[in-house]
Amino acid sequence: MERLSHAAGVPERFRGGIVALGNFDGFHLGHQAVVGRAVARAHHEGRPAIVATFDPHPVRFFKPDLPPFRLTSLDQRERLFAAAGADAMLVFDFDAALAGTDAAGFVQLLAEQIGAAGVVTGEDFTFGARRSGNVEILRRLGAACSMAAETVAPVLLDGEPVSSSRIREALARGDPGAGTRLLSRPFAIEGAVLHGDKRGRELGYPTANMELGRYQRPAYGIYAVRVRLDDGSEHAGVASLGVRPTFDPPKELLETYLFDFDGDLYGRTIEVALHHYLRREVRFESLEALTAQMRGDEAEARRLLLPS
Secondary structure (H helix, E strand, O other): OEEEEOOOOOOHHHOOOEEEEOOOOOOOHHHHHHHHHHHHHHHHHOOOEEEEEEEOOHHHHHOOOOOOOEOOOHHHHHHHHHHOOOOEEEEEEOOHHHHOOOHHHHHHHHHHHHOOOEEEEEOOOOEOHHHOEOHHHHHHHHHHOOOEEEEEOOOEEOOEEOOHHHHHHHHHOOOHHHHHHHHOOOOEEEEEOEOOOOHHHHOOOOOEEEOOOOEOOOOOEEEEEEEEOOOOOEEEEEEEEEOOOOOOOOOOEEEEEEOOOOOOOOOOEEEEEEEEEEEOOOOOOOHHHHHHHHHHHHHHHHHHHOOO
16 A cells, blocks of 8 residues: 555556545545445456545635544545555645646546546545536546546435434444444544643553544543554553543543553554443542542443453
């Protein structure tokens, strides 16, 4: 798997590829269907399989003051695309120039600068300045450039299309299980472990602390989690996601306690997957009451994640 940038150009060995085209934030079941079709077609035709994505998200470019809504980082997407069988991830650097490119210009970019022999999208894909292009225009303009375009129908779950909006709504209401069904895996936050105030260590629960950055904010509360370290190992744990109302001043953090782990994580990049929502975060009147609740949270997370 290689990461490519449209601004830097596409190496010759990836020209003539089949491009799965979309933003693919979250890489949910619907996205997987699009990429799966592109990979299958590429393999059948003996061509490279490329997954294209946009960074920043076009919505973020046009509305920079929106609250965070990202479901995956580029690094996470790259791993997911590789696992789906893609040969490369192509990042469209979404800037003013790309935002101002009309539909015809974008198709020309795909055919000439990227060298795509074919593209696969979802049926609702739009592109070009002011979203002036749709899949019918893509087919018509693509054919004129000898670039075949096809679409993949939405994936339905519980009678409704799978979408990033449904996933964000599920996370925001404290239902990571619904998010997992739509994503086909738990929602996970990746980041570097920061030095904190060591309060968890003082309470007997040393935590790996992370900022949430541009990720969608799930409901604040306590979660049973699984953590993937940068060495590939995985560990069960319990995490507090929120503003720590017992302590002043409030500070938004993801604080994760890894079960039966003894090691230094400072500065390392870890990925915390939210499996179960245990409870909302509350303010405790004493550290003794907080510690007692933490013991109960640990026991419940162990029961859910490490069944005997």
